[in-house]
Amino acid sequence: MAEVFGLYKQRASFIHGLHPLTKLAVSGFFLLAGLSLPGMWSTYLLVIFGLLPLAFLSRLLLELVSRTGRIVLPFMISVFLIQGILWSGGTPLIEVGPISFKQEGVQFAIASSGRILIVVGSFLWFALTTRPDQLMLALAERGLPSSLSYLIVSSIQIVPRFQARANTILDAQRSRGLEIAGSIFQRARAVLPLVAPLILSSLIDVEERALAIEVRGFNYPGPKTSYREIAQAAWEPMLQRFLLLAMAGTLILSIVLRLVS
Amino acid sequence: MISLQGVTYSYPGTSSPALRDLSLEIPRGQFCAVIGPNGAGKTTLAYILAGFIPHFYHGSLQGEVNVEGKNAATMPQRELLRLVGLILQNPFNQISGTKVTVQDEIAFGLENLGIPREEMVARVAAAMELVGVSELAERSPLGLSGGQMQRVAIASVLVMQPAILVLDEPTSQLDPVGSREVFQAVREMASSGQMTVIMIEHKVEWVAAFADRAIALVDGALLADGEPRHVLAIDTVWRAGVGQTRYTLAARRLQELGKWQDGKRLPVTLDEATLTFKAFQKRR
Ligand SMILES: Nc1ncnc2c1ncn2[C@@H]1O[C@H](COP(=O)(O)OP(=O)(O)O)[C@@H](O)[C@H]1O
Numbered sequence A: 001m002a003e004v005f006g007l008y009k010q011r012a013s014f015i016h017g018l019h020p021l022t023k024l025a026v027s028g029f030f031l032l033a034g035l036s037l038p039g040m041w042s043t044y045l046l047v048i049f050g051l052l053p054l055a056f057l058s059r060l061l062l063e064l065v066s067r068t069g070r071i072v073l074p075f076m077i078s079v080f081l082i083q084g085i086l087w088s089g090g091t092p093l094i095e096v097g098p099i100s101f102k103q104e105g106v107q108f109a110i111a112s113s114g115r116i117l118i119v120v121g122s123f124l125w126f127a128l129t130t131r132p133d134q135l136m137l138a139l140a141e142r143g144l145p146s147s148l149s150y151l152i153v154s155s156i157q158i159v160p161r162f163q164a165r166a167n168t169i170l171d172a173q174r175s176r177g178l179e180i181a182g183s184i185f186q187r188a189r190a191v192l193p194l195v196a197p198l199i200l201s202s203l204i205d206v207e208e209r210a211l212a213i214e215v216r217g218f219n220y221p222g223p224k225t226s227y228r229e230i231a232q233a234a235w236e237p238m239l240q241r242f243l244l245l246a247m248a249g250t251l252i253l254s255i256v257l258r259l260v261s
Numbered sequence B: 001m002i003s004l005q006g007v008t009y010s011y012p013g014t015s016s017p018a019l020r021d022l023s024l025e026i027p028r029g030q031f032c033a034v035i036g037p038n039g040a041g042k043t044t045l046a047y048i049l050a051g052f053i054p055h056f057y058h059g060s061l062q063g064e065v066n067v068e069g070k071n072a073a074t075m076p077q078r079e080l081l082r083l084v085g086l087i088l089q090n091p092f093n094q095i096s097g098t099k100v101t102v103q104d105e106i107a108f109g110l111e112n113l114g115i116p117r118e119e120m121v122a123r124v125a126a127a128m129e130l131v132g133v134s135e136l137a138e139r140s141p142l143g144l145s146g147g148q149m150q151r152v153a154i155a156s157v158l159v160m161q162p163a164i165l166v167l168d169e170p171t172s173q174l175d176p177v178g179s180r181e182v183f184q185a186v187r188e189m190a191s192s193g194q195m196t197v198i199m200i201e202h203k204v205e206w207v208a209a210f211a212d213r214a215i216a217l218v219d220g221a222l223l224a225d226g227e228p229r230h231v232l233a234i235d236t237v238w239r240a241g242v243g244q245t246r247y248t249l250a251a252r253r254l255q256e257l258g259k260w261q262d263g264k265r266l267p268v269t270l271d272e273a274t275l276t277f278k279a280f281q282k283r284r
């Protein structure tokens, strides 16, 4: 059972105690820098010298590596194979019979794998270390409408439930003899009977959920209060502002670099 | 005080009404159970009391619904929700989905109402105590068992202190001990005169033991209304597919065997059964 709340993992680390917006700014910075900086290896530098040390300090290094790996590795492998082999023209690196690996294809694969790595990694690091309710509170304090923050936060935590339900339906279909392994075409056919019940049951849930939060005053007019206070160290707002500046700086830098080259 | 006058309701796009010409009065402080087979319209009745019909579900609503002397259909939802608390049939969907611990989950409604923090802390603790989930305070609401989740759902509505509490099959996931505790807690709240309780329930044995009144619905219409031990002994209620207590079932078995005195009332509770079966034994 996903005992966890969404992806959040409680650990006794100072990172867990940071303000949600501080962590949001950090992962936002990684995301932006990873996507905009030129060069094949820049994202890997960010991962090695930024993300991994932070994951270590959060006491979630293995967790982050294994979760990110499970998502990113299949993509990386296929990108290497497909781009390496199918790159038209280009300089062959290795040749095995009629098949050859092109240098340009491999370079492209390294760069795009790095991007995926930093995007998935920094999102997961954020989700693993940030309590969703505190994120919601922090967003509300910044003036985000509560319905919007509810949407964001409840969907972060609903993803694992969606997965669990998909697996249940998948198991049921499989036991009725539906083939889920096999060629891409076979799999696509298998997914169809999965989608309908998944969407239908989720829609019914959405309706009941809407009623349930309604009875609990979600749309009650007037200011809300909060059961918890979120702590924020004195230096955190400074760091947040600095990171925002850094994001803007990175963006400008990457544009300039691109124009120059 | 709740009153329904000739209420008929059809969901949008349906032709046959889910409730038919229903008239009822439920006085303040009463513990009223609603029984009936699946599809009888019990949940629909709950939705009407909570104002979801007509505020959320449109369809066609006739008749009048009054809650604490005010028309529920024209009362703004925000006013109605302070009066009526509804615990939904599926506790899983009652969980807000944004809270990490049980106590935060229970506080959700109070946050929305803008209750000051110190008061919230006290009320959340009291509600957890009342339904026996204090030990779960720091657990994730999504990692609970069905029964635990059901209690948390109850606490999360109770904490808002509505004048009227509507519970839709609140013990469906609970074992006998848990069900008894819920019935007891509900009984106490009604007896203290603070709350009117309408509880949709299949566990008729507990209904007979704890509720002041039972309303039997079949096909959207009122079939019987009165003290649970009277309602549960009625033949047509049984034939409609409403569960029976084991004492009534035993008596019905004797009836089938031709060993029951014609016209004699069937026992519903343990006390009645003891008396009736004693007399039965003497006569033989
Ligand atoms: N959202 C809906 N739309 C259309 N029909 C509905 C809806 N909800 C319930 N019904 C129908 O209304 C009738 C009463 O349902 P309900 O009040 O849920 O019964 P109960 O709670 O007693 O099992 C049933 O025939 C059901 O199919």
Ligand SMILES: [Mg+2]
Pocket: B042, B043, B044, B089, B168
């Ligand atoms: Mg129902």
